[in-house]
Amino acid sequence: MNQTKVSEVSELPAGVPEATLVDLYRTMSLIRTFEERVHELFVEGELPGFLHLCSGQEATAAGVIAHLRTEDGITSTHRNHGHALAKGVSPAAMMIELYGRAGGTNAGKGGSMHLADQRVGHVASGGIVGAGAPLALGLAQAAKLAGTDGVAAVFFGDGAAQQGTVLESMNLAAVWKLPILFVCENNLFGQATTIGYSSAVAPAARAEGFGMASEEVDGQDVIAVYQAAGRAVERARAGEGPTYLELTTYSYHGAWEGEPKRAYRLPEVESDFRGRDPLRLLAAALAAVKQDWIDVKDEIEEEIEEQVESAIEAGRAAPYPDPATVTEGVYADPTVTIDRDGLTVH
Amino acid sequence: MRVLSFADAINEAIQLEMARDPRVLVTGEDVAGGATIPGFDRADAWGGVFGVTRGLVTEFGRDRVIDTPISESAFIGAAIGAATSGYRTVTELQFLDFMGVCLDQIINQAAKLHYARGSDSAGIPIVIRSMIGAGSRAGSTQSQSHYSTVAHFPGLKVVAPATPADAKGLMISAIRDQDPVFFLENKALYETRGPVPEGDYTVPIGRANVVREGRDVTVVTIARMLSVAEKAVAELAGRGIEAELIDLRTIAPLDLPTILESVGRTGRLVVVDEDTPRCSVASDIVGLVSSRAFDKLKAAPRMVTSPHTPVPFAPVLEDAFIPAANDVVQAVLATVGQEVAV
Numbered sequence: 001m002n003q004t005k006v007s008e009v010s011e012l013p014a015g016v017p018e019a020t021l022v023d024l025y026r027t028m029s030l031i032r033t034f035e036e037r038v039h040e041l042f043v044e045g046e047l048p049g050f051l052h053l054c055s056g057q058e059a060t061a062a063g064v065i066a067h068l069r070t071e072d073g074i075t076s077t078h079r080n081h082g083h084a085l086a087k088g089v090s091p092a093a094m095m096i097e098l099y100g101r102a103g104g105t106n107a108g109k110g111g112s113m114h115l116a117d118q119r120v121g122h123v124a125s126g127g128i129v130g131a132g133a134p135l136a137l138g139l140a141q142a143a144k145l146a147g148t149d150g151v152a153a154v155f156f157g158d159g160a161a162q163q164g165t166v167l168e169s170m171n172l173a174a175v176w177k178l179p180i181l182f183v184c185e186n187n188l189f190g191q192a193t194t195i196g197y198s199s200a201v202a203p204a205a206r207a208e209g210f211g212m213a214s215e216e217v218d219g220q221d222v223i224a225v226y227q228a229a230g231r232a233v234e235r236a237r238a239g240e241g242p243t244y245l246e247l248t249t250y251s252y253h254g255a256w257e258g259e260p261k262r263a264y265r266l267p268e269v270e271s272d273f274r275g276r277d278p279l280r281l282l283a284a285a286l287a288a289v290k291q292d293w294i295d296v297k298d299e300i301e302e303e304i305e306e307q308v309e310s311a312i313e314a315g316r317a318a319p320y321p322d323p324a325t326v327t328e329g330v331y332a333d334p335t336v337t338i339d340r341d342g343l344t345v346h
Numbered sequence: 347m348r349v350l351s352f353a354d355a356i357n358e359a360i361q362l363e364m365a366r367d368p369r370v371l372v373t374g375e376d377v378a379g380g381a382t383i384p385g386f387d388r389a390d391a392w393g394g395v396f397g398v399t400r401g402l403v404t405e406f407g408r409d410r411v412i413d414t415p416i417s418e419s420a421f422i423g424a425a426i427g428a429a430t431s432g433y434r435t436v437t438e439l440q441f442l443d444f445m446g447v448c449l450d451q452i453i454n455q456a457a458k459l460h461y462a463r464g465s466d467s468a469g470i471p472i473v474i475r476s477m478i479g480a481g482s483r484a485g486s487t488q489s490q491s492h493y494s495t496v497a498h499f500p501g502l503k504v505v506a507p508a509t510p511a512d513a514k515g516l517m518i519s520a521i522r523d524q525d526p527v528f529f530l531e532n533k534a535l536y537e538t539r540g541p542v543p544e545g546d547y548t549v550p551i552g553r554a555n556v557v558r559e560g561r562d563v564t565v566v567t568i569a570r571m572l573s574v575a576e577k578a579v580a581e582l583a584g585r586g587i588e589a590e591l592i593d594l595r596t597i598a599p600l601d602l603p604t605i606l607e608s609v610g611r612t613g614r615l616v617v618v619d620e621d622t623p624r625c626s627v628a629s630d631i632v633g634l635v636s637s638r639a640f641d642k643l644k645a646a647p648r649m650v651t652s653p654h655t656p657v658p659f660a661p662v663l664e665d666a667f668i669p670a671a672n673d674v675v676q677a678v679l680a681t682v683g684q685e686v687a688v
Contacts, residue, residue, distance in 0.1 A: 073427075073430070073431070075427070104464075105464065106462060106463055106464035107464035107465060107466065108464075109461050109462050109463070109464050109465065110462045110463060110464060114462045114463070116462075116463045116464075118430060118463070118467055123427070123430050124427075124430070124455070124459055124463070126454065126455075126458075126462070128450055128454050128455075131423070131450055131451070131454060131455055133420075133423070134419050134420045134421075134422065134423015134424055134426070134427070134451055134455075135423050135424075135426055135427040135430075135451075135455060136427060137420060137421075137423060137424035137427055138423065138424040138425060138426055138427020138428035138429065138430070138431065138433075138435075139427045139428070139430070139431055140427075141424055141427070141428050141433075142427070142428045142431030142432070142433050143431070145371075145409060145428075145433065146431075152427075164419065165419045165420070165423070165450070165451075168415075168417040168419050168420040169417075169419075169420045169423070171415060171417060171420070172414070172415060172417055172420040172421065172424065175415065328465060329460065329461050329464070329465020329466075330460075330461055330465075330500050330501055331460070331469070331501065331503070331524070331525045331599075332460050332465070332467065332468060332469025332470070332471075332524035332525055333469065333523055333524040333525050334524075336551065336552050336599060338552075338599045342500060342598065342599055342600065343599060343600050343601075343602045343603075343634075344552040344553070344596075344599045344600060344601045344602065344603065345603070346603045346604075
């Protein structure tokens with residue numbers, strides 16, 4: 001759990017344009033603001049559901065997804081709000097879904113853990129730890145078969161890194177030489193079980209055994225994440241196969257909203273990560289090189305606050321789904337009609 | 347009409363669809379065969395352990411007929427992911443008994459993704475081919491017919507053809523379907539032969555087939571149990587009992603209307619199912635008919651199933667496990683006898 005301290009950045013790393021950094025800040029700020037407001041609304045009893053927030057982990061979503069095109073698909077986890085926002089899913093459509101209303105991302109059929117929007121390549125997320133990896137193989141396989149230079153990315157945690165589905169998928173990705181990124185967000189805990197307990201090695205160490213390139217990166221440092229992801233995406237687009245990225249980070253809200261007393265989290269570890277908050281690190285880097293940064297930052301944050309507040313308003317204003325729609329859409333095939341008991345209707 | 351084996355009928359259906367639609371892929375363990383041998387691309391590649399996909403790799407190449415490692419979660423999940431990108435993968439879970447190693451991808455991903463994503467996608471068009479059926483002396487983990495387990499999950503379609511012609515037509519329907527379809531092949535049927543129309547045709551998913559009309563009793567069968575029941579029905583006809591024979595063809599969604607219509611005329615029901623009896627398709631049909639057509643029944647519905655045990659190995663034990671024509675005859679006589687006794 002010892003983390004390398006990131007030294008004060010006084011100049012931007014070569015090859016990362018200033019505008020990109022500003023965009024990364026904007027994405028991370030959107031995620032943070034969205035998650036903190038969702039947290040408040042949940043605590044106030046306004047939002048239903050079972051929420052897994054990603055405050056503290058913004059750099060992993062922002063830094064990786066910045067390299068992806070709309071048509072590059074991702075699969076994600078129960079903790080997927082950040083990936084969804086970074087991929088371009090509408091905050092209002094997400095909020096409407098979180099409110100359990102009609103007209104959001106999933107028509108009230110998914111909720112927080114299952115957010116998806118195929119149109120922007122947020123293909124699937126869900127409550128089964130490790131299930132996204134096999135699905136992402138198919139996205140990468142499709143891109144490869146179609147002869148495009150498309151890539152896929154699967155996000156998963158250090159808990160899922162111990163799951164057979166992830167390990168099977170790493171092997172298949174390597175033997176099929178698929179254009180895919182395995183993005184392990186190592187936030188140190190699978191619920192309350194530490195990575196040191198659940199794995200004898202760092203998750204990324206396994207990549208070598210599968211013949212896969214890998215990098216271990218400080219997941220608080222969005223510039224480092226962005227650079228590593230850039231190398232991985234370049235490798236994938238060039239037909240050189242998969243890469244495993246292990247990004248060490250921390251979830252400020254723990255495993256889920258409303259979890260019992262968090263004695264399992266050591267205060268010194270938490271304060272270490274909070275001391276290297278990804279937004280503050282990037283803001284400091286930008287402040288050191290960009291003269292008008294304070295103004296730009298204020299402008300971004302104001303804009304995002306408005307965006308998130310209007311998303312909340314959209315959630316509050318949206319109608320509830322018609323209870324009759326519970327039986328609709330079990331099958332996609334429009335030619336088959338079934339009744340509520342799953343029986344054919346002639 | 348031209349005669350084909352059950353296995354060749356399935357092969358022809360996949361071949362036709364692969365030729366028609368470049369998005370159709372075949373994946374699974376040794377579905378091509380010989381992929382591990384550099385340069386091996388011959389027509390005598392295995393084509394699966396029973397050769398059902400033989401020859402496809404020769405015609406369509408290794409980019410579309412793809413051998414996989416023994417990693418069912420990974421390659422079935424890949425089929426689901428590719429489906430969201432517009433590909434239609436016919437993937438092979440060699441034996442249905444193997445579902446335990448990849449059940450999450452089947453019941454939580456394939457079955458639920460369309461609905462949980464808000465039902466506004468093009469669906470998850472994949473076909474999972476899988477073998478069922480006892481009798482090959484393979485013991486308990488490569489012989490079971492537990493299709494009731496997959497039929498339980500909303501979002502999956504489950505078909506189990508009984509004849510070569512239906513196998514071809516249902517496979518074409520399954521590949522064109524927008525939803526995940528389990529296509530169950532009883533391995534005892536592979537070498538059975540029957541008339542199969544040439545070219546392109548479909549058998550609708552969700553429709554049972556009235557194979558034989560009869561006034562006295564409705565006998566519903568699944569997959570190979572059709573041929574078992576046909577023997578029984580012939581014997582019963584010799585005793586003056588005319589059975590109506592319905593081959594279910596699709597297990598999910600269940601075509602209850604066709605069964606109810608028949609029972610409405612005959613007043614008696616016998617369901618013949620190779621699966622074990624508890625929480626089974628047979629018990630489900632008996633329950634549905636009892637609750638929805640109680641007033642039409644002249645006798646208690648009966649089930650003819652395997653005993654509620656794992657599939658045994660020893661030939662004498664395994665043969666005793668599989669429902670036989672005489673079991674069907676006895677069940678029908680019992681339902682008729684009840685009425686006679688009244």
